[in-house]
Amino acid sequence: MNMEATTSQLLDFEPPPIFCNSCLGSTDPEYLTYNLAVSGVLLAIVGMIGLIGNILVVKTYLHPEQAVHSTSIYLAALGFSDFFLVLTAMFLFVLEAWRHHDYPTLAYLYVIGAPIIFPVAAVFQTSSVYFCVAAAVDCFIIVVLPESVKQLYCTPKRAKMTCTILMILCCAYNVPHFFELEKVDCLDEHGLDSMQICPTDIRLDPAYYAIYYTYMYTTFLAIGPLTLLILLNICVVFTVVTKGSSNENGEDDTISLILVVFFFIFCNFTALLVNFMELIFNDPTMLVYFVDLSNLLVVVNGTANFFCYAIFGTSFRNTLKKVVLGSPAKRSAVLWINDEENKNQQSHALI
Numbered sequence: 001m002n003m004e005a006t007t008s009q010l011l012d013f014e015p016p017p018i019f020c021n022s023c024l025g026s027t028d029p030e031y032l033t034y035n036l037a038v039s040g041v042l043l044a045i046v047g048m049i050g051l052i053g054n055i056l057v058v059k060t061y062l063h064p065e066q067a068v069h070s071t072s073i074y075l076a077a078l079g080f081s082d083f084f085l086v087l088t089a090m091f092l093f094v095l096e097a098w099r100h101h102d103y104p105t106l107a108y109l110y111v112i113g114a115p116i117i118f119p120v121a122a123v124f125q126t127s128s129v130y131f132c133v134a135a136a137v138d139c140f141i142i143v144v145l146p147e148s149v150k151q152l153y154c155t156p157k158r159a160k161m162t163c164t165i166l167m168i169l170c171c172a173y174n175v176p177h178f179f180e181l182e183k184v185d186c187l188d189e190h191g192l193d194s195m196q197i198c199p200t201d202i203r204l205d206p207a208y209y210a211i212y213y214t215y216m217y218t219t220f221l222a223i224g225p226l227t228l229l230i231l232l233n234i235c236v237v238f239t240v241v242t243k244g245s246s247n248e249n250g251e252d253d254t255i256s257l258i259l260v261v262f263f264f265i266f267c268n269f270t271a272l273l274v275n276f277m278e279l280i281f282n283d284p285t286m287l288v289y290f291v292d293l294s295n296l297l298v299v300v301n302g303t304a305n306f307f308c309y310a311i312f313g314t315s316f317r318n319t320l321k322k323v324v325l326g327s328p329a330k331r332s333a334v335l336w337i338n339d340e341e342n343k344n345q346q347s348h349a350l351i
Contacts, residue, residue, distance in 0.1 A: 023184075023198040031288055032100055038292045040097030043299050047090040050303030054083035057306050060320045071142070071257065073159035074135035075309070077167075081127040082302035088121035089299050093292075111183055111195045119177035126170040128302065129225050132264050134162055136232045139257050144239045173220070176202070176212060222272040226265055233261050256312035260305050267301035270294050 057079030066072040091113060099107035138159070142150050180203040186196045202208055218224075236258060270293065277290060309316040 023186075023196050028285065031285075034289060035292055036097045036101065038097075038296055039093040043097075043296050044090060044094045046296070046303050047086045047094070047299050050086040050299060050306075051083060053303055053306030054079045054086065056320060056323065057309065058083070059323050060309075060316060063319050063323055065319050065322075066315070068156060070154040070156055070159040071135060071138050071253075073156050073163065074131060074138055075257070075305075077163040078128060078131040078135060078305065081124050081131050082305065085121065085124040085128050086299055086302045088117050088124060089295065089302075091117050092121060093295050093299075108195070111197055114197045115178075115181040115183060118181055119174055122174040122177045123170050125298065126173055126221060127167055129221055129268070130166045130170060131163065132261065133225050133228060134159075134166060135257060136229050136236075136261050139254060140232045140236055143236050143254060176208075179203075218272070222268070226268060226272070229261050229265055233258060233265075253313045253315055256308050256316065259308045259312060263304055263308065264301055267297040270297050 058076050060066060061072040061076035061079065067076075091110075095106050095110040099110050138154055141154055180200055181197050182200050183195055184198045186194055236254070240254060240258075270290075273290075277287060310320065
């Protein structure tokens with residue numbers, strides 16, 4: 001009798017529900033205020049500016065006057081990637097900040113969307129890194145290497161092919177992120193049924209975290225790209241200072257690209273520091289402040305490129321005026337000649 005009762009109880013046993021705040025990085029009121037100011041307000045303002053700026057970047061660099069240059073293709077791809085990076089970051093971080101302040105609709109949207117939006121954001125963060133690297137390599141070839149190498153590799157067709165391959169690789173690299181978050185039922189602070197986003201067992205696995213987040217992230221998204229960008233930029237800057245720029249778009253456009261790369265290095269270096277701090281200090285209460293700052297800098301970086309182009313890039317400004325004012329595309333005879341030369345060169349090159 002007692003055994004039957006015990007068996008019945010075991011079969012009917014349900015695990016106790018978790019509380020919704022158990023998956024939060026911090027519930028400290030001071031941090032929640034900081035999070036709302038940085039991620040809920042400041043990041044939202046910067047993000048809105050970034051969305052508009054990146055639309056203008058893509059439209060300008062895909063304008064017929066610009067699209068004949070390989071560098072323009074890479075920068076248009078970077079603007080496209082930055083647009084969706086900023087958009088997904090606003091969903092993840094702005095909604096995350098406001099949903100803790102009695103906005104049930106925002107909380108519902110976040111919980112439903114985060115498991116999909118998070119890996120998509122990771123894809124565009126990765127693609128932004130490698131489109132920036134591709135643009136830096138293109139600039140290095142144009143400015144530093146001989147004209148024969150430039151004519152062989154720096155063509156719009158090769159640039160489009162490179163961007164396509166990079167995007168496919170970025171999607172493949174971030175597939176594991178689709179299995180890291182899950183929606184769970186929980187109890188809120190009032191004891192009512194609710195939903196929360198929590199990490200899956202895969203995300204919490206120490207071996208997975210060490211391999212994918214520590215070693216692979218550091219190699220392929222942090223130290224590796226940053227080191228390459230620093231070396232390329234040093235070579236380009238040295239060549240521009242000593243010999244001048246051979247960029248057909250003009251020296252001002254080379255300078256704007258150099259500044260974009262420098263700004264990228266600065267903003268992403270903070271994210272690398274956050275990763276190292278997590279390994280060294282292992283203090284979640286302190287780490288969440290730096291994570292918010294790192295997220296803000298990623299959005300700032302995706303927003304600031306437009307201003308670098310607009311302030312320092314002469315040809316970008318000239319084409320931007322035509323895009324904004326709706327002027328018809330008028331390509332000069334020089335551009336037509338360059339097109340014919342590119343076609344002739346490509347006919348003898350192995351793609």
